[in-house]
Amino acid sequence: MLLLALDTATATATVALHDGERVLASLRAADARKHAENLVPAVQAVLAETGRARRDVTAIAAGVGPGPFTGLRVGLVTALSLGMALGVDVHGVCSLDALAAEALATGAVAEGEEFVVATDARRREVHSARYGGSPLRRLTGPQVGPAADVERSGLRVVGSGVPLYPDALGPRPGRAEDSGPLDVDAAHLAAVAAAALRGEGGWQLLPPEPLYLRRPDAVEPGARKRVTA
Amino acid sequence: MTVVLGIETSCDETGAGLVAEGRLLGDALSSSMSEHARFGGVVPEIAARAHLEAMLPVVREALTRASLDLSDVGAVAVTAGPGLSTAVQVGLASAKAFAFALDVPLYGVHHLAGHAAVDVLEHGPLPPRCVALVVSGGHTSLLLLGDLARDPIVHLGDTADDAAGEAFDKVARILGLPYPGGPSVDRAARDGDPRAIAFPRPLTRPSDPRYGFSFSGLKTAVARWVEARQGAGGDLPVADVAASFQEAVADTVTRKAVAACLDHGVDTLLVVGGVAANSRVRALAEERCAAAGIELRVPPMRLCTDNGAMIAAVGDLLVRAGAPASELRIPADPSAPLTGALLAGPWR
Numbered sequence: 306m307l308l309l310a311l312d313t314a315t316a317t318a319t320v321a322l323h324d325g326e327r328v329l330a331s332l333r334a335a336d337a338r339k340h341a342e343n344l345v346p347a348v349q350a351v352l353a354e355t356g357r358a359r360r361d362v363t364a365i366a367a368g369v370g371p372g373p374f375t376g377l378r379v380g381l382v383t384a385l386s387l388g389m390a391l392g393v394d395v396h397g398v399c400s401l402d403a404l405a406a407e408a409l410a411t412g413a414v415a416e417g418e419e420f421v422v423a424t425d426a427r428r429r430e431v432h433s434a435r436y437g438g439s440p441l442r443r444l445t446g447p448q449v450g451p452a453a454d455v456e457r458s459g460l461r462v463v464g465s466g467v468p469l470y471p472d473a474l475g476p477r478p479g480r481a482e483d484s485g486p487l488d489v490d491a492a493h494l495a496a497v498a499a500a501a502l503r504g505e506g507g508w509q510l511l512p513p514e515p516l517y518l519r520r521p522d523a524v525e526p527g528a529r530k531r532v533t534a
Numbered sequence: 535m536t537v538v539l540g541i542e543t544s545c546d547e548t549g550a551g552l553v554a555e556g557r558l559l560g561d562a563l564s565s566s567m568s569e570h571a572r573f574g575g576v577v578p579e580i581a582a583r584a585h586l587e588a589m590l591p592v593v594r595e596a597l598t599r600a601s602l603d604l605s606d607v608g609a610v611a612v613t614a615g616p617g618l619s620t621a622v623q624v625g626l627a628s629a630k631a632f633a634f635a636l637d638v639p640l641y642g643v644h645h646l647a648g649h650a651a652v653d654v655l656e657h658g659p660l661p662p663r664c665v666a667l668v669v670s671g672g673h674t675s676l677l678l679l680g681d682l683a684r685d686p687i688v689h690l691g692d693t694a695d696d697a698a699g700e701a702f703d704k705v706a707r708i709l710g711l712p713y714p715g716g717p718s719v720d721r722a723a724r725d726g727d728p729r730a731i732a733f734p735r736p737l738t739r740p741s742d743p744r745y746g747f748s749f750s751g752l753k754t755a756v757a758r759w760v761e762a763r764q765g766a767g768g769d770l771p772v773a774d775v776a777a778s779f780q781e782a783v784a785d786t787v788t789r790k791a792v793a794a795c796l797d798h799g800v801d802t803l804l805v806v807g808g809v810a811a812n813s814r815v816r817a818l819a820e821e822r823c824a825a826a827g828i829e830l831r832v833p834p835m836r837l838c839t840d841n842g843a844m845i846a847a848v849g850d851l852l853v854r855a856g857a858p859a860s861e862l863r864i865p866a867d868p869s870a871p872l873t874g875a876l877l878a879g880p881w882r
Contacts, residue, residue, distance in 0.1 A: 341623050342865050343863070345634050346863050347629045349634065374579065375582070375619070378583075378623065378624050382585075384631075385589070385629045386629075386632050387631045390595070390635030391635050414726065517583075521580045525572055525579040526573065526574045531757075532758055533758050533765075
C-alpha cells in the first residue's frame with residue numbers, strides 16, 4: 306500500500322506518503338495564501354524523496370476540514386483529480402482528527418484523556434471538536450462558533466484557536482500547557498487514514514467532500530435604489 | 535496528434551473540453567446560474583462550491599462524449615485568470631493534478647484568449663490578423679490578434695466600469711425582467727421601437743478613448759428615464775425602453791469594433807462572449823461589417839459563453855506552436871492583464 310495524504314484546511318499545505326505501517330515522507334509548506342501553488346509541487350517532492358512513482362500510489366486521503374473554504378477546495382479537487390487520473394480511491398478525513406492524533410502521538414495529551422481541538426475559523430470564531438477514549442476517537446463535533454461558546458468543561462484545548470483566544474481556550478489555571486499542534490501535519494492525517502483503512506483504532510473515514518459548516522455569505526438584494534431623488 | 539484537455543471555472547460555468555488539431559472532440563458544461571438568480575448576480579462562494587461538485591463529472595462527461603480515456607490526454611490547459619479568485623482556484627488545482635498525474639504539460643492560459651480561440655473550432659484557423667470584440671457579463675474588450683499562440687495580444691480597449699452583460703442584468707432589474715438580463719431584455723425588445731428613446735452612446739465623442747467602453751452611465755440614464763416616467767404616473771413602455779437600451783449598446787460596441795478593424799487594416803472581426811448572443815448586436819455587426827467589407831465571425835452560441843472547449847482550443851494552438859509549458863507552481867491571477875494567450879505572457 307502507498308497512501309498519499311494531503312491537507313489544506315489550516316495554514317499549512319501538507320503532504321505525506323504512508324506505506325500502511327509507517328510514514329515514509331512528509332512535507333509542510335506554511336503559507337495559507339499559497340496552498341494552490343505549493344500543493345502539487347509538494348506531492349512531487351515527497352514522491353521524489355521516497356523514490357516512488359506517481360503510479361505507485363494506491364490510495365489517497367484528503368483533509369475535508371473544517372477550514373477556510375478556498376484552500377479546502379484546492380486540496381479536495383487536487384485529491385479527487387489525482388484519484389481519477391491514477392485510478393485510486395479518495396477518502397476524506399476530518400482535519401481536526403489529524404490534529405487530535407498528533408496531540409496524542411506527541412504526548413501533548415495522555416492516552417485516554419478527554420480534550421478539545423480548536424482551530425481558527427476566521428471571523429472571530431473557531432472550529433472545534435471533542436476527543437477522547439482509547440483508542441482515541443472524535444466524541445462530538447466538528448462545529449463552528451465563537452471561542453467563548455466552546456464547551457471545554459475544564460478540558461485541555463489544543464490547536465491554533467488556543468493562542469488566538471487564550472482567555473477562552475488557553476491553559477487551565479495552574480497548569481503549564483502549551484497549545485499543542487497548531488496546524489495539520491499530513492503525516493498524522495495519513496496515520497489516521499491508514500488505521501481506518503486497516504479497520505483499526507477509533508477513526509472513521511468520510512466522503513471526500515468539504516465540511517463547510519457555514520452557508521455561503523449571500524444576501525438577496527432588496528428593492529432597487531432610485532438614482533433620482 | 536496531442537489531445538488537449540481544457541478546463542474553465544472562472545465564473546459560474548464549470549467547463550471541460552477536448553480538442554486536437556483545431557477539432558473539438560467533445561465537451562461538457564455545468565452551470566450554477568440558476569443558484570445565483572435570486573441574488574441578481576454571481577455569488578463567488580456559491581459558484582466555487584458548485585465548481586468543486588461539478589469538476590470531475592464534467593471532465594468525465596467530456597471524455598465520454600469524445601469517446602476518449604483520460605490516458606489519451608496529452609496536455610492540459612486551464613484558465614488561470616482573470617476571474618473570480620475562489621472559482622479560478624478550483625479549475626486550476628484540478629488541472630495541475632491532472633497534468634502531474636498524467637505526466638503531461640500544463641498551460642495556464644488567459645480566459646479572454648480562450649474566447650478568441652474558440653471560433654477556430656467552428657470556422658477554421660484565424661487569419662494572420664484580426665480584431666476580437668469580447669462582450670460578456672464580465673468583459674467588454676477589443677483585442678488586436680496576430681498569431682494567437684505566438685504573438686502578443688494587443689488590448690485595444692476595455693470597459694471603464696460595467697461590462698456590457700452586466701448592464702443588461704442591471705437594466706433588466708430596473709425593468710422588472712428576470713436574471714440573466716441578456717436574454718430577457720432581448721426578448722422584451724422584440725416588440726419595442728429602438729428609436730423610441732435616445733439613450734446616450736457612451737464614450738463616442740471625438741475626445742473619448744476610441745476603443746474604450748463605459749456602461750454604468752447608460753444604465754443610470756435608463757434608470758432616470760424610468761423613474762421620471764413612473765413619477766409622472768405613466769405606464770412604463772418596457773419594450774421600447776429595452777429596445778432603445780439594447781440599440782445603444784449594440785450601436786456602441788459594433789461602431790467601435792468596426793473602427794478598430796478599419797484603423798488597423800484588419801479585414802476580419804470576431805465577436806465572442808455571451809452578449810454576442812444578443813440578436814441586435816449580431817444584426818448590427820453583420821450590417822456594419824458588410825458595409826465596410828469586413829468578414830464577421832461569430833462562433834455558435836454555446837461556444838460564445840464560458841466553456842471548456844475554448845480553453846482546450848487555445849491550449850491546442852499553444853501545443854502546436856511549441857509554446858513552453860507552465861510550471862505546476864503557477865498561481866491563479868484573478869485580475870490578469872492580457873498580454874498573450876499564456877497567462878505568463880508572449881513567449882516568442
